[in-house]
Amino acid sequence: MKKSLVITAIGEDRPGIVNELTDVLLKASLNIEDSRMSVLGGEFAVMLLVTGSENSINSIHQQKKSLEKTLQLNLLIKATSGRISNDSFSRYEITVEGLDNPGIVHKLAHYLSQQRINIVNMQTDSSHAPHTGTPMFTVNMLVDIPSSHDMEQVKDDFSKECDELNMDVKFHPARSPS
Numbered sequence: 238m239k240k241s242l243v244i245t246a247i248g249e250d251r252p253g254i255v256n257e258l259t260d261v262l263l264k265a266s267l268n269i270e271d272s273r274m275s276v277l278g279g280e281f282a283v284m285l286l287v288t289g290s291e292n293s294i295n296s297i298h299q300q301k302k303s304l305e306k307t308l309q310l311n312l313l314i315k316a317t318s319g320r321i322s323n324d325s326f327s328r329y330e331i332t333v334e335g336l337d338n339p340g341i342v343h344k345l346a347h348y349l350s351q352q353r354i355n356i357v358n359m360q361t362d363s364s365h366a367p368h369t370g371t372p373m374f375t376v377n378m379l380v381d382i383p384s385s386h387d388m389e390q391v392k393d394d395f396s397k398e399c400d401e402l403n404m405d406v407k408f409h410p411a412r413s414p415s
Contacts, residue, residue, distance in 0.1 A: 238290075238291070239288050239289065239290070240288065240289065240290070240291055240293075240294045240316065241270070241286060241287070241288050241316070241317045241318065242267075242286075242287050242288075242289075242294055242297065242314055242315065242316055242317065243284065243285070243286055243287075243314075243315050243317050244283075244284070244285045244287060244297075244312060244313070244314050245282075245283070245284050245285075245312070245313040245314075245315075246258060246281075246282070246283045246285075246308070246310040246311065246312050246313075247280055247281065247282045247283075247310060247311050248280065248281055248308070248309050248310035248311060249279060249280060249281070249309065250276045250279055250280060250281040251281070251309075254281050254283075254308070254310070255274065255283070257307075257308055258283065258285075258308060258310070261297075261300075261304060261308070262285075262287055262297075265289065265293050265296050265297050265300075266289050266290065266293045267287040267288065267289040267293050267294075267297065268287060268288050268289060269285055269286070269287055270286045270287065270288050271285070271286040272284065272285045272286070273358075281310075286317070294316070297314060298314060301314055324384075325383060325384050325385075326355070326381040326382055326383050326384055327381070327382050327384060327388065327410070328357070328379065328380070328381055328382075328410070328411035329379075329380050329382055329408055329409065329410055329411055330377070330378070330379055330408075330409045330410075330411050330412075331376075331377075331378045331379075331380060331395070331406060331407070331408055331409075332375065332376070332377050332378075332406070332407045332409075333345060333375070333376040333378075333399055333402075333404045333405070333406045334373065334374070334375045334376075334404060334405050335373070335374060335399075335402065335403050335404030335405055336371065336372065336373065336374070336403055336404075337363055337372035337373055337374035338374070338402065338403075341374055341376065341402055341404065342359075342361060342376065344398065344402060345376060345378075345398070345399075345402075348394075348395065348398045349380060349395075352382075352386070352391065352394075353383055354380050354381065354382050354383070354386075354391070355380060355381040356378055356379075356380055357378075357379040357380060357381055358378065358379040359376065359377070359378045359379075360376075360377045360378075361374065361375065361376050361377075362374070362375045362377075374404075379411055392408050395408075
């Protein structure tokens with residue numbers, strides 16, 4: 238029977254980290270089902286959903302301390318179950334862009350939470366506007382909106398929240414996973 242683990246790893250960025258980590262997982266007969274990787278500041282961070290046999294899962298748990306030393310990464314390993322399929326929501330991609338100000342992510346997350354809208358994935362990015370150098374901020378989200386919600390009302394209300402933050406927003410139905 239296939240078991241699932243979420244592995245989170247963080248450590249100083251250097252070339253070869255992904256190669257070393259994936260080599261360990263391959264040798265343990267674990268398959269990467271999903272992943273997120275990024276360099277944040279000078280740190281490399283990765284989240285992986287891996288699957289494998291109970292023996293493979295146990296092997297990684299037992300090797301955790303030695304892997305942390307060898308890979309020079311802090312590891313968090315947690316068993317998980319498969320995501321429960323739920324057709325009672327609509328999945329949307331939301332992009333919010335505008336001037337960078339403290340609290341943008343919190344205010345957006347607070348609004349979505351109050352509406353019982355689940356954030357499935359979020360990525361943010363800071364940049365500077367060409368020519369002026371004005372600090373800009375972009376938020377890309379994948380969200381699950383309950384089917385019971387009126388989508389036009391959600392879009393209108395969320396747009397008002399973004400207007401208060403002086404941010405532009407775009408909604409798009411998410412592409413189906415392939």
